[in-house]
Amino acid sequence: MRRTLLWLIPMLCLWLVPAFADDSSFPDTPGQDPVQSGEQIYMQICQGCHMPAGQGAVGAGHYPALGGDAALAAWKYPVLTVLGGRHGMPPFGLPATSLALQELRTVHLSDAQIANVVNYIRTSFGNHYPDMVSEAQVAALPHPGRR
Numbered sequence: 001m002r003r004t005l006l007w008l009i010p011m012l013c014l015w016l017v018p019a020f021a022d023d024s025s026f027p028d029t030p031g032q033d034p035v036q037s038g039e040q041i042y043m044q045i046c047q048g049c050h051m052p053a054g055q056g057a058v059g060a061g062h063y064p065a066l067g068g069d070a071a072l073a074a075w076k077y078p079v080l081t082v083l084g085g086r087h088g089m090p091p092f093g094l095p096a097t098s099l100a101l102q103e104l105r106t107v108h109l110s111d112a113q114i115a116n117v118v119n120y121i122r123t124s125f126g127n128h129y130p131d132m133v134s135e136a137q138v139a140a141l142p143h144p145g146r147r
């Protein structure tokens, strides 16, 4: 009886790990619900802190406004912020299989998704930065947890 129960522990872990890895990746592959547009990603992930119109919020924390934010002028800054997080903001560039995702209450965004959402915030809420960020430009920057 005792032996049977001990067997269950590794079995449970094997069953839990893939389930958890699935949940932690924001869907971006065909076949899964393809959430690709910067606007969709913003609405599902970023607006919870930065608010729907990018106006930010001050309450339990300070969530900077993205509309009229001069820090978005150079594309690398918002890309690095989304990839690696910043103070109260979680990182979105951790590998999809990273166990830290759940601990940090975050999800994995692909380089293409990060390019899209950064292009969205740099051209919304009154922002008009004309240079678009590409997936390759995001891929070339340091990612947390990448060797």
Ligand code: HEC
Pocket: 041, 042, 045, 046, 047, 048, 049, 050, 061, 062, 063, 064, 066, 069, 071, 072, 077, 078, 081, 082, 086, 087, 088, 089, 090, 092, 117, 118, 121
């Ligand atoms: C859990 C809350 C939270 C979520 C979700 C979140 N952010 Fe943030 N974000 C913050 C906080 C807090 C800061 C301020 C960090 C600091 O102290 O410098 C910030 C800062 C930023 C900055 C830098 C602004 C500046 O002027 O320095 C950008 C750009 C940004 N976030 C974009 C995004 C995008 C895009 C998403 C969605 C992919 C997102 N954030 C999701 C909380 C969040």
